[in-house]
Amino acid sequence: LLRRYEHQPFVSCLAGVYGCRWRRYERSQPGDCCCNKLEGASFTLLVAAFCLTLVFLYFWGQAKNDYNDFDFNFGNLGFWFPWSVVLLVVAAIFFTYVTVLMLLAVCLLSEGQKLYLHWGHKVGILVSLTVSVIATAVLSDLWSKEWRTLLLSFQVTAPFLHVGGVLLMTSLAWPVALHFFRMKLILVMYLTILVSLYLVPLGLYSPCIKEEGTLGPAPALIGHRGAPMLAPENTLMSFERAVEAGSDGLETDVTIFDGVPFLMHDYTLRRTTNIHEVFPNRTNTPAAMFTWNELERLNAGDWFLSHNPFGTAGSLGAEDRQRAGNQSVCNLQTFLQLAAQTDKLVIFDLYRPPRGHPYRDTWIQRTLEVIQNESSIQSSQVLWLPSDLRALVQELDPEFQQTSGSRLPLEELQNNHIVKLNLDYTSMKYAAVNITTNLYVISQPWLYSLAWCAGVHSVTTNAPQLLSTISSPLFIMSPDKYKLMWILTDLMSFVLILLVFFFH
The missing domain is CATH 1.20.58 (Methane Monooxygenase Hydroxylase; Chain G, domain 1)
Known part of the structure; x- marks a missing residue:
């Protein structure tokens, strides 16, 4: 009874995979220790590796909502690469490997067999444990x-x-x-x-x-730079796709140089245009230092097809791919006209030009002129986010929905006529106390479901085409x-x- 692997081929197979030693082992008796001290330490290390690889995988798996931001942080390397997905695959491989060894160990223990872990597996467990600890620590430090x-x-x-x-x-x-x-x-x-x-x-x-019966309405959807999974961000095509996907509003970023406010998120034009081809000596020049005539010469869509930032470019049809690859830089007037025609809310970050810029001190007044005089959008459709000269803006157009991007005291919010907060999604607690809140950027269904349950009024999202199909919270x-x-x-x-x- 003590040595019976020859009558248990399944157990023999489990022990062979676990210990890489295809021979009979001593069977332990109930209450006896399952292994010697070395193997006991190895099993303890295996349990620790299982727990920590699980933490690493769960931590990084739940961070999927922000993968695009993580990849964007490495844009200064000069090329686009889905580092976030690579990390997820590494975490999944380590966890799967350790989990298989854990299952083998538990099965062997359940059969009353003593444990003998092969040295190769011991090294593998140590590597899995070390990588998980280091990766979690580094990510915690850089992305707490x-x-x-x-x-x-x-x-x-x-x-x-x-x-x-x-x-x-x-x-x-x-x-x-x-x-x-x-x-x-x-x-x-x-x-x-x-x-x-x-x-x-x-x-x-x-x-x-x-x-x-206490669940409120679903949060309204605001397309983050349009629908960046379906078209190049901040282009006319992207905003049109967001409208088609059911967005209730559109979000963008506004920069200005020669009196023409245009849409650009980054400080430079390197990531989202072919600046290296048209103006190779100005690739690091701030976007605010280009005239509109120069910007019109740039292609703002081809990068989307070549970099495929969300892994969705392959799903586009031939006609959409051709149109996406020919997008140009969009100006504020065109953006506002689309919102006016489709009756959508708009919200935008407005970047102040650098020193020495012709609109350094009048960038807000010029933007107001475009909104009020050069577009047909209603003032009530504008969620005014910039905090600079807010009192002047309120005086010139009191119909704007004054929106704050800061968590200010209630009295200050009232004095500034703030009607809505625009906050990072980790500030969900503000929505839970009945403060009208827009949260950014929410693209995962579970996070949208949580925002819905918390009573959030609206969310800014990269995936309006996905979230618009959710008819009730996932849980x-x-x-x-x-x-x-x-x-x-x-x-x-x-x-x-x-x-x-x-x-x-």
Whole structure:
């Protein structure tokens, strides 16, 4: 009975993959240690690697909403590359590898076999652990905002993670009861984790757990630089695609040089135009230092097809690809006319020109002239975001919807006639206290669902074509139903674990 691999080909296969040693091993007895000290340390390292690779994968997986911003941060390398996707693939590979080894170890323990991990796997586990720790630490330092995104994600995923965690701990009851019943330290650790999981729902808060009939309307959609997944950002085609996708508003970035406000997000023209071909000696010149006649010579669409920033260019038809590749820099007047014709709200960042610029001190007045005199848009359609000279703007056109990009005291908001806040999506708590809020940039369905449950008025998105198809939040449940799910899950787990320990 102690050496019976020859009668268990499946177990023999598991042990061979885990230890790369295809021979009979000693079978442990209930209550005995599952391995020697070295293998025990290896198993502990495996558990640590499993936990940390899971954290790394979950952390980076929930950051998907901001992958485009992450890739954009590496634009100074001179070429576009989907670094975010590479990181996700690396995280998935490490987690899959460690998870397979964990499953093998648990299966072997459940069969009463002693563990012998091959040295190659030990190195692989150490590499997985090291890379996960370093990557998580570096990303936390450079992009700490994503930890707030991670916390927000728990408001959607926590109920399901709780059920999954309880199921996992329940499934581990068999090997724990078989090997560790007489090892009080391990047993205490197991029971501590189990009880903590049982009680997790007591501290859970999610705006998507609410009484039936209290869910408000879906947040309005504002196309971030149009529909940048379907067309080159800040081009006429992009805004048209956003309108077709069901956007309620359009967002852009405005720069000015010779009296013609135009749409450009970046400080220079390198990323989104062919400036290197037309003006090769001016690639690092600020966008605000080009005349409109010079800007009209640039192509603002071909980069979208070659860089494929969202991985969506391949889905365009031949006609759309041709049109996207021939887009030019769009001016503010054309943008406003489209919004006026389609009755869409507009919101934009207005960049102040650099020193020595002809419109350094009158850039706001010139922009107001275009809005009021050179377009047919209604003032009430404009969410005025720039904070400079706000009192003057309010005096010249009181119909603008004054919008603040800062979290200001209520009294200051009232004094400045602020009717809406435009905040990063991690500031969702402001919407939860009935402050009219637009959150940016939300492109993932789970994040949009959370904003919906929190009562957000509108969101700026890169994916209006995706979010407009969502008819209800991905997760919404009444408190009573969630309480029932929680209690039933814990009770079933408790009964099963009692049966397993009683059997052993």
